[in-house]
Amino acid sequence: MTFTYEALPMRVVFGAGSLRQLAEEAERLGLRRLLVLSTPGQRALAEHAATLLGGACVGLFTEARMHVPVEVAEAARATARDAGADGCLAIGGGSTIGLGKAIALSSGLPVISVPTTYAGSEMTTVWGLTEDGRKRTGRDRAVLPRSVVYDPELTVGLPADVSVTSGFNAIAHAVEALYAPDASPIVSLMAEEGVRSLVAALPVVAADPGDMRARTDALRGAWLCGACLGATTMSLHHKLCHILGGTFDLPHAAVHTVVLPYVAAFNLPAAPTAERALRRALATDDVPKHLARASVELGAPRSLAELGLSERHFDDITAQAKAQPYANPRPVTEEALRALLTDALNGALAP
Numbered sequence: 001m002t003f004t005y006e007a008l009p010m011r012v013v014f015g016a017g018s019l020r021q022l023a024e025e026a027e028r029l030g031l032r033r034l035l036v037l038s039t040p041g042q043r044a045l046a047e048h049a050a051t052l053l054g055g056a057c058v059g060l061f062t063e064a065r066m067h068v069p070v071e072v073a074e075a076a077r078a079t080a081r082d083a084g085a086d087g088c089l090a091i092g093g094g095s096t097i098g099l100g101k102a103i104a105l106s107s108g109l110p111v112i113s114v115p116t117t118y119a120g121s122e123m124t125t126v127w128g129l130t131e132d133g134r135k136r137t138g139r140d141r142a143v144l145p146r147s148v149v150y151d152p153e154l155t156v157g158l159p160a161d162v163s164v165t166s167g168f169n170a171i172a173h174a175v176e177a178l179y180a181p182d183a184s185p186i187v188s189l190m191a192e193e194g195v196r197s198l199v200a201a202l203p204v205v206a207a208d209p210g211d212m213r214a215r216t217d218a219l220r221g222a223w224l225c226g227a228c229l230g231a232t233t234m235s236l237h238h239k240l241c242h243i244l245g246g247t248f249d250l251p252h253a254a255v256h257t258v259v260l261p262y263v264a265a266f267n268l269p270a271a272p273t274a275e276r277a278l279r280r281a282l283a284t285d286d287v288p289k290h291l292a293r294a295s296v297e298l299g300a301p302r303s304l305a306e307l308g309l310s311e312r313h314f315d316d317i318t319a320q321a322k323a324q325p326y327a328n329p330r331p332v333t334e335e336a337l338r339a340l341l342t343d344a345l346n347g348a349l350a351p
């Protein structure tokens with residue numbers, strides 16, 4: 001066995017009610033002029049965070065949007081500049097945390113993250129910006145949040161359907177980390193445990209979004225899966241979802257949920273160690289079918305067609321996939337990619 005593992009400098013504060021430690025976290029980092037970021041839908045939560053920060057908050061920017069459009073990033077950067085902010089507090093899902101990263105990328109302003117979904121962006125150095133229907137991503141240590149506050153109480157309001165797809169988004173990180181070219185024993189442990197924690201918690205969350213024990217297990221799983229995303233290089237699945245989300249403006253978490261079983265069916269025969277770990281975590285002999293069935297039974301969409309995609313988009317998708325090389329346990333021919341997309345379009349593995 002050979003591997004390289006580089007730990008990211010992460011501070012994680014986890015637990016129900018940990019939002020109340022926000023002012024302490026800001027002080028610890030020496031931040032006194034934070035700009036609070038959120039989506040329009042989470043403005044009330046952003047205002048609550050601002051109240052908790054007291055004098056350490058210099059303003060709010062509540063226009064975060066999916067996939068970080070460049071014009072939104074520009075407006076947020078200008079707000080941070082005008083307010084004389086010395087850092088940002090990103091409270092929300094991957095869209096809001098992505099906005100914090102976009103500000104950090106150009107200004108170096110440190111970010112505190114308070115995730116309220118299971119997307120995992122807070123654990124990574126990956127930033128993304130969307131311009132003219134194309135999403136660019138890159139890695140930069142400057143965008144890694146300095147402190148991450150995980151408070152399961154904040155996820156209680158995440159609707160059951162979004163919780164399920166967001167949870168499968170997290171599971172997708174673990175699946176690809178298990179066969180990543182830079183996989184390592186510690187990442188594989190986190191991945192297997194992250195999947196186990198999420199698949200046990202999601203049915204309870206879907207049935208009772210207010211169940212705090214399940215919410216805690218789900219967020220713990222999402223943290224582990226996010227850490228896997230941050231520690232490894234993602235493959236075909238993330239590449240495809242990135243293209244589908246950025247080009248066709250499809251909902252990020254739902255796309256991940258629908259596509260994952262088909263990429264698993266394609267890749268796992270070439271990744272036996274990853275498959276064994278997933279069989280253990282999911283307690284199944286058929287990982288792809290199990291993923292499709294579990295998500296659909298919890299109310300997730302069953303096909304890309306349901307999300308509005310059609311076969312006429314395939315040329316664009318395959319051209320984009322070919323244009324940028326990416327790691328994958330199996331070589332991906334255009335024919336194989338079209339077959340995979342056709343199955344995902346029709347929900348071939350879904351019950």
Ligand code: NAD
Nearest residue numbers: 039041067093094095116117119121124126155157158252
């Ligand atoms: P999101 O942040 O867009 O959130 C979805 C919706 O749910 C938003 O309207 C938001 O306001 C609302 N919401 C979030 N938390 C809520 C809560 N607790 N209660 C009620 N409503 C809530 O969606 P997402 O799936 O978290 O993030 C997707 C974005 O994150 C994509 O742009 C994706 O590319 C990016 N992402 C980036 C990375 C990375 O490493 N850079 C990793 C994962 C995802």
